[in-house]
Amino acid sequence: MKPFTEKAIQIIKSIPEGRVMTYGQIAFAAGSPRGARQVVRVLHTMSRKYSLPWHRVISSKGELSIKDQDVLEQQKKALSIEGVEIETGNKISLQKFQHHIHEEM
Template structure:
């Protein structure tokens, strides 16, 4: 596993319940500020294997980026169960819920 992938997985695993991070935020923390799409691929291919809290990762605008309707609504449901408000446009207030990885 390459270092970026390993770092990204560890960052994603660290996101606590009730908090979110953006794809770009994770990429920057993992050492590749322009690697948001790599984070998407990691989530898509490794979430199950590494038991990643994939639902806590959203776009920079706070949008649910998943296009598959069933998974899109599953993410909303999981976020709401953790106390995260999702508005009628399926957006989250990034400033309010963002987790700052240290």
């Protein structure tokens, strides 16, 4: 497994309940500031295998960006159960719910 992938998995696993991170934020922290699409790939291919909290990863605009309606509803339900408020337009306040990690991670 590539170092970026390992680091991205570690970061995604560290997102606590009731908080979210953006694809770009995870990519930056994993060492690839322009690697947001790589984070999408990691989530798509490795969420089950590594029990990743995929529902806690959202767009940089604070939006739920999953196109599949059933999966989007799963994401909304999982976030709501954790106390994350979803506003009109499937938006989440990054100011209120965004998780920030420390440099040493």
